[in-house]
Amino acid sequence: MAEVTEAAVLDALRTVVDPSRGVDLVSAGMVESVTIRGSNVGFALQVDAHRGAALEPLRQRAERAVQALPGVTSATGILTAHGGAGSGRRAGMAFEAPAAEPAALAEIRHVVAVASGKGGVGKSTTAANLAVSLALEGKAVGLLDADVYGPSQPRMLGVTGRPKPLGRDTVAPLENYGVKLISMGLLAAEDTPIAWRGPMVQSALTQMLTKVAWGRLDYLVIDLPPGTGDVPITMIQQTPVDGVLVVCTPQDVALLDARKAIAMLQRAQVPIVGIIENMSFYQCPDCGRVDHIFGEGGAAREAERHGVPLLGAIPLDVVVRESGDAGTPIVVARPDGPHARAFRDAARALIRTVEAADAGRVGEGGAA
Numbered sequence: 001m002a003e004v005t006e007a008a009v010l011d012a013l014r015t016v017v018d019p020s021r022g023v024d025l026v027s028a029g030m031v032e033s034v035t036i037r038g039s040n041v042g043f044a045l046q047v048d049a050h051r052g053a054a055l056e057p058l059r060q061r062a063e064r065a066v067q068a069l070p071g072v073t074s075a076t077g078i079l080t081a082h083g084g085a086g087s088g089r090r091a092g093m094a095f096e097a098p099a100a101e102p103a104a105l106a107e108i109r110h111v112v113a114v115a116s117g118k119g120g121v122g123k124s125t126t127a128a129n130l131a132v133s134l135a136l137e138g139k140a141v142g143l144l145d146a147d148v149y150g151p152s153q154p155r156m157l158g159v160t161g162r163p164k165p166l167g168r169d170t171v172a173p174l175e176n177y178g179v180k181l182i183s184m185g186l187l188a189a190e191d192t193p194i195a196w197r198g199p200m201v202q203s204a205l206t207q208m209l210t211k212v213a214w215g216r217l218d219y220l221v222i223d224l225p226p227g228t229g230d231v232p233i234t235m236i237q238q239t240p241v242d243g244v245l246v247v248c249t250p251q252d253v254a255l256l257d258a259r260k261a262i263a264m265l266q267r268a269q270v271p272i273v274g275i276i277e278n279m280s281f282y283q284c285p286d287c288g289r290v291d292h293i294f295g296e297g298g299a300a301r302e303a304e305r306h307g308v309p310l311l312g313a314i315p316l317d318v319v320v321r322e323s324g325d326a327g328t329p330i331v332v333a334r335p336d337g338p339h340a341r342a343f344r345d346a347a348r349a350l351i352r353t354v355e356a357a358d359a360g361r362v363g364e365g366g367a368a
């Protein structure tokens, strides 16, 4: 299959003309970014917020132009609108105001999004184990699986079935291990590929935030799509999060990606509540010897450089994968093991960080 390149995508977007301006999308400077994952292409078009709805046909034409490229199996375009700096529901946020300030969220005290610089570093595993650990600390917890392209939380938390409708447009979350869960994986049939149209991604997230009867929650953990593409960034910018937790592995390449993610979040003035280093080291179950297979101390140095707390270092161990695949997170499957201890400690550190920031804001007279 032909390899898809950014140059080819841009060439395709050059064939699409914005009729109101008489120039193509690239010349008009509207193409904010292009993301290529194998044969799947995503791109973002920056538009004036007030023209958003009128530009839907243009977005669709752009998608069709990219979709027609050899080697492309899916093309997803989203319209992004960068308004002036506003402030989120929570104090200290200087990025775009959330798209909606739903009353439903009034009962949710803290929202923490879990992000990664790239896929496969254990973001979903970390989100699941942190959510359960927070519940084990006595907190009321929800987990929103916003990884719309590959929702894995129902499997990780061993949840099946469909959320029950409550009234016309609200559903009840499902629950396991004391964590309320909603995921696109619960709303769509498991074997249906989720072919999202760009704008639907954000509206799906908004719906999962506002049309789910979460009830009173101390923490809502959001498992974001991987990477620093437009979809996770738009989600973070339009959701009233307290902060983002970045998951990385010690591998250099992962760290470079993590570094990019941290820099990008800091540029957007999104608070980072901490870093978790996953697959940090391997401990021999027989002799106890610890091996830092991918190098040591990278995440700690990175955390220090950015003035962000390192909340934990999770060992690499096949039992973490097996327990996730079996729908029993490691903090439940092996509560006395080193992995469970690391996740539980990270959850306690997260609580301290988030609640200290909260207390600080209350002290300043800010919103809590």
Ligand SMILES: Nc1ncnc2c1ncn2[C@@H]1O[C@H](COP(=O)(O)OP(=O)(O)OP(=O)(O)O)[C@@H](O)[C@H]1O
Residues within 6 Å of the ligand: 116, 118, 119, 120, 121, 122, 123, 124, 125, 126, 147, 150, 152, 225, 226, 278, 279, 280, 314, 315, 316, 317, 318, 319, 320, 321, 322, 324, 325
């Ligand atoms: N500490 C660990 N030790 C061993 N295996 C792990 C560990 N953490 C995660 N894994 C395994 O690595 C794989 C990727 O993890 P996971 O799905 O959580 O990553 P991700 O970053 O969410 O990926 P994506 O964003 O692409 O969905 C899974 O099979 C998971 O069970």
